[in-house]
Amino acid sequence: MTVHIGVVGAGDVLDGSPEADAAEAVGRGLAEAGAVVVCGGLGGVMAAACRGAAAAGGTTVGLLPGSARTDANPWVSVALPTGLGEARNALVVRAVDVLVAVGGGYGTLSEIGLALRTGTPVVGVGTWELARGGQPDTGIERVATAGDAVRRALELAGGDA
Amino acid sequence: MTVHIGVVGAGDVLDGSPEADAAEAVGRGLAEAGAVVVCGGLGGVMAAACRGAAAAGGTTVGLLPGSARTDANPWVSVALPTGLGEARNALVVRAVDVLVAVGGGYGTLSEIGLALRTGTPVVGVGTWELARGGQPDTGIERVATAGDAVRRALELAGGDA
Amino acid sequence: MTVHIGVVGAGDVLDGSPEADAAEAVGRGLAEAGAVVVCGGLGGVMAAACRGAAAAGGTTVGLLPGSARTDANPWVSVALPTGLGEARNALVVRAVDVLVAVGGGYGTLSEIGLALRTGTPVVGVGTWELARGGQPDTGIERVATAGDAVRRALELAGGDA
């Protein structure tokens, strides 16, 4: 069974930013290992992850919030409009075996919450830091580099990707 | 932009039945034309359509009602668990440019209704006959054969698939 | 447990039309029996059903397709924006014990299909006539009047509403 890994992060980071570079490297590494990359299909971290995966010949799935397939970034190979708005975040989480969060805004935060709630492992690179009552939460497995994120995500997916 | 066409029908038709044969031929014809085949990912008509598309080297997307990727039939190339139950029917409809209904039960009926409601063309092979006040409804474009369904679906999709 | 009954139909029927009159009578009758009326929250049949229920002091729930509570008709007592577009039809069906279809367009057809697929009884007044292979489908329990629809819906709900 092919491993499916989500890459999530802000839609408005610029090309060449550290977040975009990390996302692109994550996408490339996952695709080189044979994993399908699933994301929200739009720009920023999503586009960078798809660009990296596409460069490695990988399959990229974009679960779009709107109703137009043309909203997808050009590196999405399977672009699926959902018309659900931000509720599509739940679909990204359900569709994957492991979630990799690269930086990220509030939408990413919702995906992290849904993943941890439903038992999908989350690997984070420079993403949200969570605490309750002053105690750090250890739900997100934090790594330092894109390469570490790829390795750890593949291990957690436990597949033969 | 790649054309995406949905193939919907009952999940419990048997291999070798006329419905399964038609669905397999539809899937094959669509894939030969380069269209991505989108379906609910399970058995019966869905499996037959995917089998046909896979035989032609096509891409098949399965939007699964449950939360397990392993629910997908073996010819689904991109299997996406949604966890939405029958509400995932709306996603199949939104993800496609044209819907082809082959036979079908009540779930198929819901997909036909959603597609016609949102302006997605529906091509039907041996599917539901609809009327209001004794007047047949002409929303479904009815064709006689799988080959006709493929031709008409591609025309309606208006793409370069 | 309070009985919840859905009333579905076209959003564009005019006040004073036979469909609107029937929907209003259905809403009133259900509310008089203590049932909660659930609908899509907009105009036409939905507004008529809510107006009837409100006149009898009943509770009316509107599951709106958009994101603005102000889209609800004025007789909705609990207006819930969903932002799901037509996918909210699945929520109307899931939220109810029995579905009453009054006339109706393609959206109504999708709700009938989803209800029959998931085992929710459907009572129809002047609604879709369904057939397969020339054989009428008997899934919808057809009744002649609004009064019959109310009686039969309450029986099927089997509650103490």
Place this chain on the structure above:
Amino acid sequence: MTVHIGVVGAGDVLDGSPEADAAEAVGRGLAEAGAVVVCGGLGGVMAAACRGAAAAGGTTVGLLPGSARTDANPWVSVALPTGLGEARNALVVRAVDVLVAVGGGYGTLSEIGLALRTGTPVVGVGTWELARGGQPDTGIERVATAGDAVRRALELAGGDA
């Protein structure tokens, strides 16, 4: 237009715990002001908030993850099964004008993220502490007591509840 306010938090806190007491006081205060209380309909914080609101004669809406109305806690006045699983969290957020988070687990975190993403104000009592790059995020408006949460939520809702 009646104000609708969400109260979210963990489903497994015990009656008599500080979180349950706070949620009950929030629900009561909101209902006394005429606001409709919307929640996920289950136990813990959800049940406590509904219990408080019901004691003040308020309306409580429970958007349930499963398909059975009987899953609702006994203080839900409008219990709506969605069958969407955790994806129903998006519906809780969309249905409300302001979200109050009382403590909370990962599901609550997802609701906070969705609310902040879509511009719905979030008032927090003893809930998640968020940071990025060591910098605290100020999206959640943190208050010290249930009474403060009620006052601030009503102000943010800006209605005449």
